[in-house]
Amino acid sequence: MEGVTQQGRPVVGAVGGRWDRWCRRPWLPALVGALQIATTVAAAQRVTERRPVDLIAVALLAVGPLLLSVWHRAPGAVLAGNFAAAAAYYTLNYRFGPAALSLGVAMVVTVAAGRRRTAWLVTAVGLPVYLLVSAAVGRQEPPGPVAVVAIAAVLCLLLAAGEAVRVTGERSAEAERARTAEQRRRVSEERLRVARDLHDVLAHHVSLVNVQANVALRLFDRNPDQARASVAAIKEVSGETLDDLRAALAVLRQDTEAPRRPSAGLGQLDELLARSAEAGLRVTKTVDGAPRQLPTAVDLAAYRIVQEAVTNVRRHSGADTATLRIAYGEDAVTVAVHDDGPPRTRQGEGDGIAGMRERATGLGGTFEAGRRPGGGFRVSAWLPYRMPA
DSSP states (O other): OOEEOTTSOEEOHHHHHHHHHHHHSTHHHHHHHHHHHHHHHHHTTSOOSSBOOOHHHHHHHHHHHHHHTTTTTOHHHHHHHHHHHHHHHHHTTBOOSSTTHHHHHHHHHHHHTTOHHHHHHHHHHHHHHHHHHHHHTTOSSOOOHHHHHHHHHHHHHHHHHHHHHHHHHHHHHHHHHHHHHHHHHHHHHHHHHHHHHHHHHHHHHHHHHHHHHHHHHHHTTTOHHHHHHHHHHHHHHHHHHHHHHHHHHHHHTTOOSOOSSOOOOGGGHHHHHHHHHHTTOEEEEEEESOOOOOOHHHHHHHHHHHHHHHHHHHHHBOOSEEEEEEEEOSSEEEEEEEEOSOBSSOOOSOHHHHHHHHHHHHTTOEEEEEEOTTSSEEEEEEEESSOOO
8 A cells, every 4th residue: 555654755565664675775776786787888889870878878877776775765756767767768779788677676666565556657657758758859760569569568567577576575474464463362362371370279279268367367276276277278278379370470481490280180179179178168079971081271171160160159159068060071071060058249240250151162162150040059161172173
């Protein structure tokens, strides 16, 4: 797309910026100029009736390459200047040679950078003007119909070459944008996963610490041994919390240090339920089907959903017991937690339930949460072993 920036300079887009950088390099205009002058002078050494190359011809051959150095400021003017220099060289009847090399480079670069209308307009106007001026100054050999067709064909080929380069550059730029967007998406998903883990870890462990601290305060004078056990549990839970936080932060820092604890999964449920029992909530676990090795993502999601559900029972329900059911099917594992107690606080679509739902649906599964008809609350997640294609 064509336009101007706030500073008044032309906008040539991401692909155009690449050509802008190329033209800003001093060696490119110098190389084009050296080739154009040297090859034209060499080709003009043969004896013909045409005018030999002189200082004026060399000046015309140098104008185009010099203009290329400021192409980034005014692509259209640079292209028109190259067209005029080449037209003047041939109109003045100098001996034939590759005097339009700089013009070809300017045409290809302008089209490739996205300034298509500019390139086509300058070409469409420049060719007739060149023919009219050439006839007006009385050239010895005015171009005939065949020569005009040949010149137009060469110009069209140059424009087509620019289009091919432009399309290739745009596809390359689009592929690069897609790779960048994919990397950003993966980073965003990883950050969201870490945020969910932090929420689950903090909600569960801090809840346990709070319960054990209350027990220790109540029994500090009456039963020092049990109070001491509660304090020991607080120490252990807080240590595990720190380990989990370090592991989560290591992901954010791209830390290569191995985590101190194994990745959470259904294999750690007995430890989770034992801690819950120490905090006053006994959870009965039932397993249907033969347990199997789950994919890491599924195993982690199932554990975190159970962890969050158990934590919600302790925080929001008056129940002192709950039921956990794990069902291993042929294609998926189902985890469900329910209790029969009355609600102590309002339990709606908070961050915990939203996080559980996102974990399940992110793996292609389903999630349900709501009050049971006979009282209590139920959470259920169906997690497929493989995500749908």
